[in-house]
Amino acid sequence: MLDDHEWNQVWSLSQANMENYAVLSTQGVDKSSAAIQLHCWVVNEYNSITSSALLHKDWYLVHYFRADDYGPECVMCSLPLRSSSAKLCVECGTARIEKG
Numbered sequence: 328m329l330d331d332h333e334w335n336q337v338w339s340l341s342q343a344n345m346e347n348y349a350v351l352s353t354q355g356v357d358k359s360s361a362a363i364q365l366h367c368w369v370v371n372e373y374n375s376i377t378s379s380a381l382l383h384k385d386w387y388l389v390h391y392f393r394a395d396d397y398g399p400e401c402v403m404c405s406l407p408l409r410s411s412s413a414k415l416c417v418e419c420g421t422a423r424i425e426k427g
């Protein structure tokens with residue numbers, strides 16, 4: 328998972344590379360080569376930030392690892408709730424318990 332600052336790093340890189348991809352595409356550069364390069368930059372940035380060797384086949388999946396898009400951890404199974412307003416854990420069915 329990426330915190331807000333880390334997410335902004337990956338998002339900025341992704342946006343910049345999408346613009347590069349669009350420019351390259353209009354200049355006759357092979358689209359698959361440009362897409363592979365975009366994939367590598369985004370995944371490498373994600374792996375660098377998280378110190379993981381996680382290789383995603385689809386670079387856009389990195390965009391689903393933003394911590395703020397999820398709720399707090401389930402008190403029973405420790406998985407994050409699906410949203411900030413979730414009332415139950417979809418994995419184990421435990422009701423949300425607010426800490427504090």
Ligand SMILES: [Zn+2]
Pocket residue numbers: 401402403404405406416417418419420421
């Ligand atoms: Zn749970």
